[in-house]
Amino acid sequence: MSTDAPAPSGVEEVHVLWISEGMSCDGDTVAVTAATLPSLEDVVLGAIPGIPKVHLHNKVLAYETGEGFTRAFHRAADDELGPFVLVIEGSVPNENINGDGYWTSLGNDPDTGEPITLNQWIDRLAHKAYAVMAIGTCATYGGIHAMAGNPTGCMGLADYLGWDFRSAGGLPIVNIPGCPVQPDNFMETLLWVLHQAAGHAPPIPLDDQLRPTWLFGKTVHEGCDRAAYYEQGDFALDYNSPKCQVKIGCWGPVVNCNVPKRGWMDGIGGCPNVGGICIACTMPGFPDKFMPFMDEPPGGSVSSAFLSNAYGPLVRSLRAITNRTANKEPKWRHNRAELTSGYQPRRTGH
Numbered sequence: 391m392s393t394d395a396p397a398p399s400g401v402e403e404v405h406v407l408w409i410s411e412g413m414s415c416d417g418d419t420v421a422v423t424a425a426t427l428p429s430l431e432d433v434v435l436g437a438i439p440g441i442p443k444v445h446l447h448n449k450v451l452a453y454e455t456g457e458g459f460t461r462a463f464h465r466a467a468d469d470e471l472g473p474f475v476l477v478i479e480g481s482v483p484n485e486n487i488n489g490d491g492y493w494t495s496l497g498n499d500p501d502t503g504e505p506i507t508l509n510q511w512i513d514r515l516a517h518k519a520y521a522v523m524a525i526g527t528c529a530t531y532g533g534i535h536a537m538a539g540n541p542t543g544c545m546g547l548a549d550y551l552g553w554d555f556r557s558a559g560g561l562p563i564v565n566i567p568g569c570p571v572q573p574d575n576f577m578e579t580l581l582w583v584l585h586q587a588a589g590h591a592p593p594i595p596l597d598d599q600l601r602p603t604w605l606f607g608k609t610v611h612e613g614c615d616r617a618a619y620y621e622q623g624d625f626a627l628d629y630n631s632p633k634c635q636v637k638i639g640c641w642g643p644v645v646n647c648n649v650p651k652r653g654w655m656d657g658i659g660g661c662p663n664v665g666g667i668c669i670a671c672t673m674p675g676f677p678d679k680f681m682p683f684m685d686e687p688p689g690g691s692v693s694s695a696f697l698s699n700a701y702g703p704l705v706r707s708l709r710a711i712t713n714r715t716a717n718k719e720p721k722w723r724h725n726r727a728e729l730t731s732g733y734q735p736r737r738t739g740h
């Protein structure tokens with residue numbers, strides 16, 4: 391998807407207003423504290439050249455509490471704060487069905503003393519933000535809180551604001567899914583948005599689900615280091631195996647995510663690459679379309695049957711023969727009193 395952001399604006403200071411009061415566990419906030427490329431500290435302390443000065447407002451990390459913390463949000467709503475990026479964490483409940491109460495809120499309205507719902511904050515702030523980012527699968531697509539049978543009728547931010555929403559900076563909602571988000575995936579995306587705000591980057595490339603294309607353009611399977619086992623039809627039958635886990639629940643072949651390729655923190659960890667089936671936690675259909683997680687995915691048995699029964703065993707045995715050959719040194723490497731390498735001195739006769 392091409393974004394129709396306006397010409398570079400050259401913003402010098404940006405506030406990041408981060409609301410984690412959706413249907414949320416704060417897991418994405420916690421995850422992002424593990425980022426290193428860049429770290430939150432790098433961004434907030436100005437260690438990254440070329441981006442605006444950043445003022446972060448996140449309740450888990452803020453020094454301020456209570457009304458001191460919510461002041462920046464009120465000032466933004468009153469057009470007094472300056473340029474800001476709005477980050478939403480957690481799914482957005484349907485407050486049309488909340489009865490006499492509310493599903494979730496941040497702070498109180500000073501005039502009425504009533505809680506201000508997440509939805510009211512989004513209504514007040516989203517159109518004024520330079521960019522609006524949805525962090526984690528709950529905020530992007532609804533996620534676990536929006537699964538069948540939930541009482542809040544919650545949804546992702548684009549379901550609430552509309553998929554054709556544009557921020558004041560001309561950007562669509564920027565979705566960075568994951569449950570939780572992979573730390574560097576979010577920080578890289580934020581860095582792009584900040585560079586764009588500074589006028590130093592082209593419009594951020596997003597796919598039709600509003601995900602950054604360079605992060606979510608490939609499948610888990612395409613980046614999984616167990617894919618060689620898959621290709622040889624060699625499948626794990628229990629959870630202690632180093633082999634491909636498609637028969638014990640891995641959805642990797644049909645899931646857009648880079649975690650096995652990237653690792654979790656500094657290249658360490660992941661999911662199927664280190665023994666945990668991919669449950670498709672980045673996907674708009676998560677979790678309902680992938681449950682029960684520990685059953686073999688429907689496509690798994692079809693795609694693996696041919697590999698298991700015919701192609702796989704044949705290819706494995708042929709490769710084993712070649713592997714044995716490759717594991718032997720050539721016969722001319724010896725310490726005998728003769729040269730058998732095939733060397734022939736060049737003859738320069740007159």
Ligand code: SF4
Binds near residue numbers: 616617640663
């Ligand atoms: S473990 Fe999952 S992602 Fe990895 S190769 Fe097997 S099916 Fe693909």
Ligand code: SF4
Binds near residue numbers: 569650668
């Ligand atoms: S590999 Fe699968 S389970 Fe792991 S983070 Fe990506 S989508 Fe989620």
